[in-house]
Amino acid sequence: MASAALAMILFTSILLKSLMVASAGNLNQEFDITWGDGRAQILNNGDLLTLSLDKASGSGFQSKNEYLFGKIDMQLKLVPGNSAGTVTAYYLSSKGSTWDEIDFEFLGNLSGDPYILHTNVFSQGKGNREQQFYLWFDPTADFHTYSILWNPQRIIFSVDGTPIREFKNAESSGVPFPKSQPMRIYSSLWNADDWATRGGLVKTDWSRAPFTASYRNFNADACVWSSGSSSCGSGAASSDGSSWLTQELDTTSQQRLKWVQQNYMIYNYCSDSKRFPQGPPPECNLS
Numbered sequence: 001m002a003s004a005a006l007a008m009i010l011f012t013s014i015l016l017k018s019l020m021v022a023s024a025g026n027l028n029q030e031f032d033i034t035w036g037d038g039r040a041q042i043l044n045n046g047d048l049l050t051l052s053l054d055k056a057s058g059s060g061f062q063s064k065n066e067y068l069f070g071k072i073d074m075q076l077k078l079v080p081g082n083s084a085g086t087v088t089a090y091y092l093s094s095k096g097s098t099w100d101e102i103d104f105e106f107l108g109n110l111s112g113d114p115y116i117l118h119t120n121v122f123s124q125g126k127g128n129r130e131q132q133f134y135l136w137f138d139p140t141a142d143f144h145t146y147s148i149l150w151n152p153q154r155i156i157f158s159v160d161g162t163p164i165r166e167f168k169n170a171e172s173s174g175v176p177f178p179k180s181q182p183m184r185i186y187s188s189l190w191n192a193d194d195w196a197t198r199g200g201l202v203k204t205d206w207s208r209a210p211f212t213a214s215y216r217n218f219n220a221d222a223c224v225w226s227s228g229s230s231s232c233g234s235g236a237a238s239s240d241g242s243s244w245l246t247q248e249l250d251t252t253s254q255q256r257l258k259w260v261q262q263n264y265m266i267y268n269y270c271s272d273s274k275r276f277p278q279g280p281p282p283e284c285n286l287s
Contacts, residue, residue, distance in 0.1 A: 073219040106139070130267060174282060
């Protein structure tokens with residue numbers, strides 16, 4: 001049985017390697033603005049995208065392509081100053097009632113307080129896998145790269161190349177893993193002052209509006225899903241020559257992940273005994 005499972009994994013790996021494509025560059029070619037009545041803009045001949053929020057509405061965009069596994073990079077510069085009550089969401093998601101989703105959410109702050117980076121993973125419509133972090137820099141002062149590496153074995157969230165979270169495939173323990181539903185990239189800037197800042201205690205200061213987040217330097221090294229199948233060329237090799245399709249954290253990356261989690265993690269669902277009095281969910285026990 002084990003050899004059969006291994007053979008299937010190898011076959012899937014070989015198949016997917018033949019279906020990979022790298023895409024990068026012009027945001028006009030990669031994304032559609034989906035809502036906001038002019039509050040979202042693609043500028044500088046496609047080099048820059050901005051989302052804005054005022055009291056009337058937020059705004060959002062989505063990728064033209066759907067992806068089934070890949071390494072997705074985007075540089076973001078978050079809302080500066082008093083951004084309390086605002087949320088900048090940047091995520092992958094499929095459709096339907098049993099959707100999969102991989103989330104970055106940036107929870108705004110009062111001036112001088114740190115942003116909170118909120119992460120979550122949904123599989124088959126089930127989430128509740130939140131981990132939250134402070135960042136070791138001011139994410140409003142300049143652009144920083146936020147990455148999602150998604151392959152059949154794991155999901156790795158990274159910031160400027162430093163891994164902050166790893167979600168491993170725990171199907172052997174009965175935990176569904178996002179691996180069969182293609183996902184688009186979405187982003188939105190919206191008002192969530194009923195919960196986002198200190199549990200909703202701090203409300204949005206609309207005198208500071210419009211609030212604006214900026215995006216640039218998108219890159220997708222990924223399998224693109226189209227017309228019911230993946231069809232793409234080669235080009236998934238990372239800079240060190242390995243492929244993101246089978247990539248895992250090396251020793252240095254594991255140490256950096258541990259450093260982030262020891263120093264900047266402020267919430268981990270795996271450690272929340274009030275939510276999980278019978279013990280942490282099975283995926284938390286993977287070493």
